Amino acid sequence: MAIRLTKIVATLGPASGSKTVIRNLIAKGVNIFRLNLSHGDHETVRKWIHWIREVEKERHTFIGILLDLQGPKIRVGKFEQGSILLKRGQRIIFTTEKKMGDSSLVPVQYLRFHKEVGVGNRIYLDDGKLSGVVKNISGQRVEVEILVGGTLSDHKGLNLPDASLSADPITAKDKKDLKFGIQEGVDMVALSFVGSAKDIQRLRGMILKEGGKGVEVIAKIERKQAVENLEEIVQAADGIMVARGDLGIEISLTEVPVVQQRILREGAKHSKPVIVATQMLESMIENPRPTRAEVSDVASAVMDCADAIMLSGETAVGKHATDAVGVMVETALTTEAYMAESKMIEPWNRFFKEDPSINAGITYSANRMVELLHAKAMIIFTLSGGTAKMVASPKPMVPIFSFTSSLQRARLLNLVRGAVPFLVEEDRHLLLHIEELITMLKNKRLVKKGDRVVITTGIPVNIPNWTNVIRVEEVP
Incomplete structure (x- = not known):
């Protein structure tokens, strides 16, 4: 499968x-x-x-x-009738004053709106369905010319792509x-x-x-x-x-x-x-x-x-x-x-502009080894997730069986392309128990007899983001 x-x-x-x-x-x-x-x-x-x-x-x-x-999604306020109709070419006031909106006034819930937009800035409303451009600013009132009209209803979103916003994310x-x-x-x-x-x-x-x-x-x-x-x-x-x-x-x-x-x-x-x-x-x-x-x-x-x-x-x-x-x-x-059938991993110069660290060099080389030996999987041990992410970054076309002693890490590995998490006891040294782990993978029908697997880990163990070993095994 x-x-x-x-x-x-x-x-x-x-x-x-x-x-x-x-x-x-x-x-x-x-x-x-x-x-x-x-x-x-x-x-x-x-x-x-x-x-x-x-x-x-x-x-x-x-x-x-x-x-x-x-x-901080910026939104318009409420309108007396629940919505207004904006027409192309119409000029309308957007304000940060605490007022109810009507056909000539659009309340804005972002209090710094009038301070952070500039004349000529574009304004998009309701996920970009409506748009306008700022023509004039006077105190808390911003005059906007409507470019694309339509119905604007209560609490719709407002986007300001040209403004530099100070809103706290x-x-x-x-x-x-x-x-x-x-x-x-x-x-x-x-x-x-x-x-x-x-x-x-x-x-x-x-x-x-x-x-x-x-x-x-x-x-x-x-x-x-x-x-x-x-x-x-x-x-x-x-x-x-x-x-x-x-x-x-x-x-x-x-x-x-x-x-x-x-x-x-x-x-x-x-x-x-x-x-x-x-x-x-x-x-x-x-x-x-x-x-x-x-x-x-x-x-x-x-x-x-x-x-x-x-x-x-x-x-x-x-x-x-x-x-x-x-x-x-x-x-x-x-x-x-x-x-x-055809994809190769990313070329090394995509990753390394200078000499790579040992970690980076080993995890990248493990990927090259997979291609060279037509290996069916990679096996790693990861504590912090760093090894898994580094092994996955050249985008290999094989699963990365990722053994970890942390339940939280096993769940987080679900975000890493190709990583298949397994939970093991903390004192397991990957290389000392490799035969046992391969047998377990074989019993789960994740690998079969004759498959080559590339193993990468770090010695000494339990050092986060430390990878300095590549080993190749054939499934017995």
Whole structure:
């Protein structure tokens, strides 16, 4: 049976927030559940986490839980009639005054709005469906000419791609949600609207203060500023999410696929897993079958060796949550089978501009050895996840059987392309027990007699991110 290398993230919501659906989604192939706190209060989400952990035990598997902090989404306020109609060419006032909106006035909930926009700045509303340009600023009032009209209703989102915003990416609500998530034992936290490495470092400090040792930080790239500061953000975070929704408003839509490639390349270079997200199978929110373009989008992300592909509304509010996961699984397996025939690992100069460290040289060479000897798998031992991420970064086309003594690490390995986690006792030295481990893999039908496996580990043991040994075994 083929082992799928690309991981699947599914968002929980009203359509999937039951133990039965969670069980079905895990059975279908979900590796990580994303908890978006706009879909449920703390009490509801606590139940979801409890059910995930129950089903994880039932199925003797490992499931990652990703808490997605909402961040400072800028929104318009409320209108007297619930909505207004904006027409092309119309000039209308946007204000930070605490007023009810009407046909001539749009209240904005971001108090620094009038100070941070400039004349000529573009304004996008309701996920980019409507747009305008700033013509004049007078005190708290900003005059905007509408370029693309339509209906604007209460609390719709507002994007300012040309403004340099000072909004703190960690809101008061995020702090409460973070505290709750850490108490409930989430594995990863995603930070929305990241602007720089400082934002990541601040969140990391807050996680440690709440007692969340080992919880990983995923940076969502969805602002123009984040694209400009991409390298420092990738280096500071544990993983990256290509959040194509807001990103597609902040930058030109035609730039999004190019930026996605850049993020994937930067992630591989720094051994950081990358999730590709947003509208991957959007039509399946309503329809039982996806469009051809959607399946091609999923297949492209797999061909580009994304570590994970994500479903949002498709599983949170969609009518066909389990089927959407099924489409992703099938698309990934079909695409990977094609790639296995011809794909070579990334060339070494993609990773090393100078002399590599011993770790980097060994983990890259282990990948070359897999190709040279037509090995069927790699075997590693990892404590901090560093070895797994480094071995996975050249994007091998074989599974990486990853042995760890940490349950939290086993769950986190679900984000690393190709990693198949196994929990072992702490005192196990991989090389002393290799025959036993290979027998276990053989009994589980993950390898067979005659298969070559490439083993990489570090001596002395128990030093995080230390890899200095390559060994090759043939399955007896």
